[in-house]
Amino acid sequence: MEISEDSLFQSVKEIIRQSREKVFRIANSTLRLTYWQIGKLIVEDEQQRKERAEYGKYTLKKLSQKLTLEFGKGFDESNLRNMRSSYHIFPICDALRHELSWTHYRLLIRLDHADKMNYYINESVQNNWNYRDLKRQINFHSK
Template sequence: MEASEDSLFQSVKEIIKQSHEKAFRIANSTLLLTCRQIGQLIVEDEQKGKERAAYGKYTLKNLSQKLFLEFGKGFDYTNLSNMHKFYLAFPIIDTSSLQLCWSHYHLAQSE
């Protein structure tokens, strides 16, 4: 009977591990796409059709103050600035097979 219980335990354990991994991948993909979309909106608002923005820091400071009050620390000036840079580093992402993680962004920043 113990062998059967151990086998059952191992099978259930594997299902739980796979579910955790899948949930992490989905959450990571959603977070990255959200950050990229926010970065895209910031870039588009700043540039207003021009190749370069003239007042980016002012826009980010105002936006970050409002978002910080509504959603907390994750939307402070530094994080919004990173989202802005993230979009510029990865303007196109294939969402059907998203294999991008935050470390990809940091690698792009160090180049």
């Protein structure tokens, strides 16, 4: 049985699409876990020190500089604070939904109430919202 050119193209295209989606999910999950673990280490290190204000000013800045030199962008002080916040808000890594990306969580941790956060998490998953969709919904409802 011979496969038509279009059928072959469609079959190959679907395999590539599914593979890319799978790679994206795995990479995204790994990134979320990595950032959560970094946040955990920062919190644990911070808790061993007495002068918390000093910690934020010096240690995060120094850590950010070293990580940025070693790994490039993505490790500025702001993102390190987001990692720390993600651990505070989700102290159990399994609480992070695999359907959502780190960019979703960076936006969600800025919300002022846990109920709001849970609402937007559930809506994002149910409606398959990407980061821009989520941001648009949060901005729309906060007006």
